[in-house]
Amino acid sequence: MGRAPCCDKSGLKKGPWTPEEDDKLNHYIQLHGPGNWRTLPKNAGLQRCGKSCRLRWTNYLRPDIKRGRFSFEEEETIIQLHSVLGNKWSAIAARLPGRTDNEIKNYWNTHIRKRLLRMGIDPVTHSPRLDLLDISSLLSSSVCSSSQLNLSNLLGIQTLVNPELLRLASTLLSLKQENPHFPQNPQIWNSQVQNQINTPPLQSNQFHATPTQEAAAMQANTEGLPSNLTNPSYQNFTPSNFDESLVSLPNYGFINPSETSTFQSVENQNNDLYYNNNQGFSFDSVISTPISSPTQLNSSSTFINTGNEDERESYCSSMLKFEIPESFNISEFM
DNA sequence: AAACCGATCAACCGCGACAAT
DNA sequence: CATTGTCGCGGTTGATCGGTT
Incomplete structure (x- = not known):
C-alpha cells in the first residue's frame, strides 16, 4: 500500500501550535469544514501538514471537547x-x-x-497479578520434582495465599496427573477445574476478535454497542443486552456499593451464566493484602466525589472484586 | 536559588485499512 | 489486480511544569 509523504516534507512547521495557527485552523474549518486534510493547510494558509492539522483539530480545537478532570x-x-x-x-x-x-x-x-x-491488578488483563504471589516456582518445583503435590509446602504460605487458590492449584495438578490428555486449552481447563472445585463457570473478561469483528465492534461503538465477538460469552452480544453485559464486566470499585445488585447472575440467550462476583473468585479471597480489606466491602453506600487520588484508590481497594478470566493461562505458571 | 526529578500531556511517528485510480 | 493517496489509530517522544532536595 502506498504511503503519503506527509510531515517529512521540508518547510513544514512542527511542534507546538501558536494561537495564530489555531485561529487560522479554527476560522477555516468553521467556514469550510475540514474537508480534505491534505489540502487544508495550504488553503488555510498554514505551514503544517494535514496530519498535524487534523490532530490539532480533533484533540484540541474541536468545540465539543470537554476539558478538565475525568469524573x-x-x-x-x-x-x-x-x-x-x-x-x-x-x-x-x-x-x-x-x-x-x-x-x-x-x-x-x-x-x-x-x-x-x-492495587496489584494487571492493567492489560484486568486480572490480579498472580505473579506477585510467586507461586510459579512453587508449582513448577512440585510438578517437576514430585508426582504428588506437597501440600505441606503450600500450607506454609497460607498466610499469603488463600486456601481457595491452593485448592485450585492442587486440583490442577491432580487433574494433570490423572489425565495424560490434560487439555492445553485454558478454557477447557477452566471448565474442568471449575467442575472439580464446584464453583460456577467463570465469566470471561478477555476475548480476541478477528479484525473484521474488531471493526464491527468499533463500528458498533459509534452506535453504542459492540457486536458479535468470538468468545462464547460475547457471541450473543447484541444491542439489547449490551448494557446488561457491560455491568457484569469487572468493576474496580467505581460502582456504588448499593448498586452491586446489578451484578446478580444474568442468563443470556446462550444460557451462559454470568455470576455475581461474590460467588466467584474474589481478589479479596485470593490474596490477603493490606489494600483488600473485606471489612469495607459493605461499608457506606454513599461515595463523595472529592477528586482526591488517594481516596479514589482507597475506594477502589475497598470494593475490589475479581473473576478469573477464561483466557487466564495458568500453564504459564507451571 | 539552583538543580534535579517525576508527572503530565500535546504533538509526532509509523503503520494498517481502505477507497480511488 | 496493482498502485497510489488519504485517513485514522496506537505507541512514543519531548517540552513543560510543579514539587523536592
Missing part, C-alpha cells in the same frame, strides 16, 4: 470498556462524549494504569 463515572467507563476493547482508545472515546482518544490514552497511562498496578 468517576468516566473513569469507571474507561476501565470497563478497556477490559472489553483493550487499547482501542478511539472506540473507548466514542462512548465518552467530549473526550478524545488521545486524552483517554494519556489519562489511562498516567493515572489509571498506575493505580491498577499499585
Whole structure:
C-alpha cells in the first residue's frame, strides 16, 4: 500500500501550535469544514501538514471537547470498556462524549494504569497479578520434582495465599496427573477445574476478535454497542443486552456499593451464566493484602466525589472484586 | 536559588485499512 | 489486480511544569 509523504516534507512547521495557527485552523474549518486534510493547510494558509492539522483539530480545537478532570463515572467507563476493547482508545472515546482518544490514552497511562498496578491488578488483563504471589516456582518445583503435590509446602504460605487458590492449584495438578490428555486449552481447563472445585463457570473478561469483528465492534461503538465477538460469552452480544453485559464486566470499585445488585447472575440467550462476583473468585479471597480489606466491602453506600487520588484508590481497594478470566493461562505458571 | 526529578500531556511517528485510480 | 493517496489509530517522544532536595 502506498504511503503519503506527509510531515517529512521540508518547510513544514512542527511542534507546538501558536494561537495564530489555531485561529487560522479554527476560522477555516468553521467556514469550510475540514474537508480534505491534505489540502487544508495550504488553503488555510498554514505551514503544517494535514496530519498535524487534523490532530490539532480533533484533540484540541474541536468545540465539543470537554476539558478538565475525568469524573468517576468516566473513569469507571474507561476501565470497563478497556477490559472489553483493550487499547482501542478511539472506540473507548466514542462512548465518552467530549473526550478524545488521545486524552483517554494519556489519562489511562498516567493515572489509571498506575493505580491498577499499585492495587496489584494487571492493567492489560484486568486480572490480579498472580505473579506477585510467586507461586510459579512453587508449582513448577512440585510438578517437576514430585508426582504428588506437597501440600505441606503450600500450607506454609497460607498466610499469603488463600486456601481457595491452593485448592485450585492442587486440583490442577491432580487433574494433570490423572489425565495424560490434560487439555492445553485454558478454557477447557477452566471448565474442568471449575467442575472439580464446584464453583460456577467463570465469566470471561478477555476475548480476541478477528479484525473484521474488531471493526464491527468499533463500528458498533459509534452506535453504542459492540457486536458479535468470538468468545462464547460475547457471541450473543447484541444491542439489547449490551448494557446488561457491560455491568457484569469487572468493576474496580467505581460502582456504588448499593448498586452491586446489578451484578446478580444474568442468563443470556446462550444460557451462559454470568455470576455475581461474590460467588466467584474474589481478589479479596485470593490474596490477603493490606489494600483488600473485606471489612469495607459493605461499608457506606454513599461515595463523595472529592477528586482526591488517594481516596479514589482507597475506594477502589475497598470494593475490589475479581473473576478469573477464561483466557487466564495458568500453564504459564507451571 | 539552583538543580534535579517525576508527572503530565500535546504533538509526532509509523503503520494498517481502505477507497480511488 | 496493482498502485497510489488519504485517513485514522496506537505507541512514543519531548517540552513543560510543579514539587523536592
